[in-house]
Amino acid sequence: MNTNSLFSKVQTQKIYGEFPISISNIFSDSRQVTVDSVFVCIKGYTVDGHRYIPSAIEKGAKVIVVEDLPEMLHEDVCYVKVRDTERALAQLANAFFDYPSTKLRIVGVTGTNGKTTVTSVINKVMRNEGYKTGLSGTIEIDIDGEKFESKNTTSDVLTMQRMLKDMVDAGVTDVVMEVSSHGLLLGRLAGVEFQNGVFTNLTQDHLDFHGTMENYKYAKGLLFSQLGQDLRKDKAAILNIDDEATKDYISMTSARIITYGIKNDADFRASDLEFFENKTAFTLHTDFGEFRMEVPFVGEFNVYNILSVICVLWDKGMPFEKILQHLSEVTPPSGRMETLHTGDQRNVIIDYAHTEDAIGKVLDSIKMFSRGNIISIIGTGGNRDKDKRPKMGRIATEKSDYVIFTTDNPLDEPYDEIINGMAAGAVHDRFECIGDREQAIFRAIELAKEEDVILIAGKGHENYQLIGTESVPFNDGEVALRAIRTYPLTESIPTT
Numbered sequence: 397m398n399t400n401s402l403f404s405k406v407q408t409q410k411i412y413g414e415f416p417i418s419i420s421n422i423f424s425d426s427r428q429v430t431v432d433s434v435f436v437c438i439k440g441y442t443v444d445g446h447r448y449i450p451s452a453i454e455k456g457a458k459v460i461v462v463e464d465l466p467e468m469l470h471e472d473v474c475y476v477k478v479r480d481t482e483r484a485l486a487q488l489a490n491a492f493f494d495y496p497s498t499k500l501r502i503v504g505v506t507g508t509n510g511k512t513t514v515t516s517v518i519n520k521v522m523r524n525e526g527y528k529t530g531l532s533g534t535i536e537i538d539i540d541g542e543k544f545e546s547k548n549t550t551s552d553v554l555t556m557q558r559m560l561k562d563m564v565d566a567g568v569t570d571v572v573m574e575v576s577s578h579g580l581l582l583g584r585l586a587g588v589e590f591q592n593g594v595f596t597n598l599t600q601d602h603l604d605f606h607g608t609m610e611n612y613k614y615a616k617g618l619l620f621s622q623l624g625q626d627l628r629k630d631k632a633a634i635l636n637i638d639d640e641a642t643k644d645y646i647s648m649t650s651a652r653i654i655t656y657g658i659k660n661d662a663d664f665r666a667s668d669l670e671f672f673e674n675k676t677a678f679t680l681h682t683d684f685g686e687f688r689m690e691v692p693f694v695g696e697f698n699v700y701n702i703l704s705v706i707c708v709l710w711d712k713g714m715p716f717e718k719i720l721q722h723l724s725e726v727t728p729p730s731g732r733m734e735t736l737h738t739g740d741q742r743n744v745i746i747d748y749a750h751t752e753d754a755i756g757k758v759l760d761s762i763k764m765f766s767r768g769n770i771i772s773i774i775g776t777g778g779n780r781d782k783d784k785r786p787k788m789g790r791i792a793t794e795k796s797d798y799v800i801f802t803t804d805n806p807l808d809e810p811y812d813e814i815i816n817g818m819a820a821g822a823v824h825d826r827f828e829c830i831g832d833r834e835q836a837i838f839r840a841i842e843l844a845k846e847e848d849v850i851l852i853a854g855k856g857h858e859n860y861q862l863i864g865t866e867s868v869p870f871n872d873g874e875v876a877l878r879a880i881r882t883y884p885l886t887e888s889i890p891t892t
């Protein structure tokens with residue numbers, strides 16, 4: 397691409413040396429740099445990208461974008477000084493990939509919980525209806541059915557723009573994207589034009605990064621202010637009216653507002669919920685009529701998720717009968733309230749719940765259909781968000797008959813520290829602490845009797861454990877099935 401036109405939208409402070417006529421690519425990671433490219437130095441949380449300038453030049457970078465000019469300048473290289481390299485990177489990425497988001501209809505979904513569920517269901521329904529879709533989120537990036545690994549819930553700005561360009565090239569028209577608070581705050585979405593922004597809910601998480609709930613709420617709200625920057629009429633913010641944060645988001649956006657909820661009056665409201673082991677029924681109230689629906693999802697929280705999906709599909713103009721028909725058939729994403737086929741009378745549910753709110757809601761949902769005891773395996777990550785641990789411990793013990801606290805990606809924090817943090821919140825003593833997740837699952841299966849439900853929470857779809865600096869293969873479902881084979885049904889679990 398022509399270098400002058402690439403840099404035409406970037407506010408430069410000074411340029412040292414001559415621009416090459418054209419450049420081949422843009423990088424912010426020296427390890428990926430290829431010949432005749434631009435290397436943008438980002439001051440990260442762990443290292444300062446400026447220190448990798450020599451390595452980038454060695455690999456063939458011809459333009460270096462900096463905040464701090466190095467003392468020694470290489471004569472064959474052009475240095476561009478800017479005030480904010482992150483901002484410059486976003487502008488360069490948008491321009492290099494030719495503003496792909498303007499050629500797509502993009503739905504961004506934010507909130508503490510439900511993003512993966514909502515994006516996955518929207519994607520499945522639209523694809524079943526014949527749309528060419530793209531999806532980006534925690535589990536994967538999916539371009540019209542071709543799957544790619546996803547490193548972050550919301551990708552860094554270069555990966556983001558490259559992915560959107562690949563989607564345009566593949567003929568995708570509609571994209572649904574998980575939008576994390578990190579992604580919004582760290583500028584990964586700079587320049588992305590959304591058609592819809594969806595808000596699921598806001599509860600405590602990620603305070604190690606955001607510091608306070610107010611900051612966390614504000615970060616998520618950036619999706620709605622970004623949505624309102626461009627006043628095209630087809631933009632809509634789809635908001636959960638039952639969540640306190642919604643009123644702030646209404647004030648942060650100039651997009652159209654569509655509301656959904658259960659407790660308060662909303663454009664799309666559900667009432668008369670009926671819970672079953674593998675489905676939920678409810679009445680949907682809209683301006684154009686009432687509909688009794690049955691969806692293959694468990695729990696009240698999933699009714700919220702489905703309501704937000706209905707709003708998106710309706711706003712996209714999908715015929716209402718089609719929406720209802722697809723939603724009665726669609727399957728939940730993997731590791732979200734997933735029932736394991738154990739072959740006996742013990743019920744094993746694998747779920748990604750790793751916040752206080754999600755654990756509480758999942759256990760409430762299980763209580764609605766469980767006929768036996770509930771044994772929960774609860775784990776949380778190492779080296780992060782220690783404040784949420786006792787809260788997870790409290791809610792898990794409050795709502796389970798027995799709890800086993802364990803690890804979920806311990807990294808290099810000692811197991812005992814992680815587990816004791818959760819156990820400190822326990823409201824009764826019907827719990828055990830077993831750091832090794834495999835042993836914890838084996839113990840829960842050993843304890844369970846006929847009709848009991850074993851909730852294995854925290855990892856969901858993940859098929860690894862991050863221990864130290866290693867990623868060790870680990871799959872909750874496989875371990876549980878091995879445990880089932882090892883321990884045939886036993887006597888009652890210890891109570892009181």
Ligand SMILES: CC(=O)N[C@H]1[C@@H](OP(=O)(O)OP(=O)(O)OC[C@H]2O[C@@H](n3ccc(=O)[nH]c3=O)[C@H](O)[C@@H]2O)O[C@H](CO)[C@@H](O)[C@@H]1O[C@H](C)C(=O)N[C@@H](C)C(=O)N[C@H](CCC(=O)O)C(=O)O
Pocket residue numbers: 424425426427437438439440441442443444445448547548549550551552576577578579582
């Ligand atoms: C706190 C955070 O978000 N960190 C992100 C950030 O890392 P960083 O600032 O530490 O980067 P760094 O390692 O210091 O490197 C600085 C610069 O030097 C460059 N570098 C580095 C090494 C080298 O040899 N050469 C080189 O050029 C790097 O490419 C980078 O440009 O920039 C990296 C590159 O874009 C991200 O991968 C990284 O996300 C890490 C992996 C992460 O775990 N982030 C989590 C907290 C996160 O973003 N989570 C959210 C929310 C998930 C949820 O809702 O549950 C998400 O969207 O995934």
Ligand SMILES: Nc1ncnc2c1ncn2[C@@H]1O[C@H](COP(=O)(O)OP(=O)(O)OP(=O)(O)O)[C@@H](O)[C@H]1O
Pocket residue numbers: 507508509510511512513514534549574596597697698700701731732733747748749750753754755757758856
């Ligand atoms: N609307 C909701 N409200 C509360 N909890 C929910 C909701 N939807 C899902 N959950 C719970 O949160 C867990 C994670 O759901 P999901 O993966 O859809 O959310 P997410 O926002 O993508 O999470 P993350 O940001 O951690 O990737 C589920 O396994 C379930 O336990």
